[in-house]
Amino acid sequence: MELQYLLQLAANGIVIGSVYALLAIGLSLIFGILGVVNFAHGEFYMLGATATYALVALLGLDYWVSIVLVMLVAAAIGIALHDLFLKRIGRHEFERSMLLTLGLAMILQNGALAIWGADPKFVRVPALSGLISPFEVRIPLTRAAAFAAAIAGLFGLIYLLHRTRLGQAMRAVASNPTAASVVGIPANLIARATVAVGLAMCGLAGAALAPIYTVHPLMGTLFVFKAFAIVIIGGMGSLSGAAIVAFALGIVESTVGAYVSLSTTEGIVFAVMIAVLLFRPLGLFGRGLRV
């Protein structure tokens, strides 16, 4: 019985962890390739969830079609974000990038509050109203769907980074921008593609979690801070480190959170992050390269 309960909690944690991974990897990718810490990452996640609400609940579109649409729109917004703002910021202007995206986050979050109000909205997907119960662990279909979508996104990302020319170019720019430009990789186009991919992951994360959580203008704020913590604990610039920490965080939050309050768990996460910096300044999976 007790084991059953723990498995149940772990299953929930893995689902949330997969979505954390989407957000943290997007953040890490944008940081690795553009040197930009995207403060507005959580707000784009919030916009993804809000767009899903609009498509599914208001327009009555199919959930899976909506996810694809949201990702496409998010990618387009990513291109605009890069061309309008991030392009103008140099790789080493860290503070400038952080303040610029902080300004964008303020506009998006408070704009969303001003337009839609603070009431939480619910996305109901009739097709996902049941349960599946592998090994007696009961998982709502909405969570199973979110997990499937997030895992598809993660594998898509791995395929992109390791099996395509674009992904190779992205990794080249991340590891050595000067050498990459010497061999003729167009840094500007790669950066634009990176922001598009990162934001598509935000859109996917928002769409995946919209039917599980309520949709709300402030939902992204805590998420972006958690994504920061994940990226730091995992080691800045280490994508696999971010993914591992994201899953671990989801599981820990879900299991520990069942016994103590959720905000205590969040407090523990942030304290762990400071402790990791103190004892392993490069993160648990850092590449040994100072950023």
Next chain:
Amino acid sequence: MNETGARPRRLELGIGAAAAALLYLLPTAGFSDYVMAVATSACAYCILAVGLNLVYGYTGLLSLGQVAFWGLGAYVAALAAVDLKWSIWAGVLVGGVIAGISGIAVAFSSLRLSRHAFAIVTLIFALLMQLIARDWSEVTRGPLGIPALPQPTLDLPGLGRFVFDTPARYYVLMLTLALASIVVVYSIVHSRIGRALVAIRDNEALAESQGMNTLHYKLLAVGVSAALAGLAGGLYVFHLSVVDPSIFDFAYTEATVIMVIVGGPGCFWAVIASSIGFSILPEALRVTDRVRYVLYGAILVAAMLVMPKGIGGLLQQRRIAAMRPRPGQGGT
């Protein structure tokens, strides 16, 4: 580049002293309580902005956690007054010291990695403080906070007891702390230490190669600004007469950052002017908080794209350009 030497220091101090005297006379002008409350909060913001300017403008470390030190000072002072029955002044002082020490601790842990980690860790520290304030309800009373804080009183020998009970009287108190902070930060940035901080900001490797222990200077800057924020928070909370977890609201950080950015990081007087301006602006505009923060966000984005050195930086560039024999490019 620093402002030192560009203009006679004595004139600067004279204008400053005259302005301070005028500000002390403000309560006698018969303004309403509302105006005096705005002036009081302007003093509090001024302390936060001057402290952030020391850390970000002069030392080049972006702290997004000034609100953590501000709130920490507020909670320590409030708890000392309510639970320990300490005098308010002692509580405020201890709050400032604890805020300063925690600032040094946060800086020490994160600066080992990089200034990037410093920005993110200060931010996370502020969130952590808010979570603790909300959750550690045995001590902090949880989300509802501690209401009905006492009013500060001062026993003057021969003059009797003075109670800071009206906004005008509180303004005098806040103004005194603001002026003291300005004097402290002014003397730091115009001393050998200040030049060391600017050297660290402009080229840390070079500063280190000259035998400077850069970490000590950075810790000093963070510690002083955190202590000032803690003192300001501790004093301000008795004006609010209640302390709850919203004292750690990220909006305070956003407002302070905007004041420093628009004023011009590393420009002493411009940041003070912009902190006063941005404290009055929302009252003058009379828009909702939401619209105000959308505007603030737009200002921040525009400032980052067009003038990352702020208005003070633009003026300084002009002055430097005017000093050159032929038009060249501005200072860095």
